[in-house]
Amino acid sequence: MMKSKQSLATSELAKLHVERLAAIEAASEPVYAIPSEYPAGYHVEPHSHSRAQFVYARSGVLMVSSILGRWMVPPQHALWIPAGLVHTVDMLGDVAMLSAYVSPQALADPPTAIRVVALTDLARALITEAVAPPEAKSGRRDLIMALLLEEVLRLPDRPLGLPFPSDTRLATLCRGFMESPSARLVIDDWAERLAMSRRAFTRFFRKETGISLSTWRQQAAVFTALPRLAAGEAVTAVALDLGYDSVAAFTTMFRRTMGAAPRAYFRAPEQY
Incomplete structure (x- = not known):
């Protein structure tokens, strides 16, 4: 039976990914930079690399998952x-x-935790230049890479990580919420399902995730909203689907979490 065009494309992308991983491991320069493109819905299987990765979402939204949680990278992050x-x-x-x-040798004290960061104009320009073909016998590329490393350490963090608990019962509740998020999540409901008092559950949730349930819920709602908003869906439709009583309530939550209202947040800066 002949493969469909879609399955063939997926197979080719998987092969290309394996080749990229091999090239990354074989690279000798301190910073190895490459561009890549993937279609909607594509899934990259579990993998790791001996180098740290600084990945810039030039367009689209990508979700990175590990046993530690999930991190969303919207455009310009x-x-x-x-x-x-x-x-x-x-x-x-x-x-x-x-x-x-x-x-590992390129930075004296590299970050050891996953970080979602907002890009400065300088960082955006540097990584764009970093993936360009190198000029023959030019020290310019080395200067670009060195400055990129300096700038990466200075970039502001954004609350786009969603920690997941290690406790299987609590993780099940969190995954269920991600599948059907709601602004009306009540602490007492989750506490009752785990046979805990409200106070005990509150302490337990913070111990497992490092943040409160209300903060986790807001970040989970942002995780759901960002891809839809980035795709151009109306703020009203997204807010109502997430269970918010009004667009104003959703906008207030979004601004508190992301630093700007949805429409202002997706006003893309100049592209390089």
């Missing part, structure tokens, strides 16, 4: 993935990304 961390990647929409793979 980037993610730092520490070396050796096994993770998967899911494309929420067509994704164009630029990645810089940083050797």
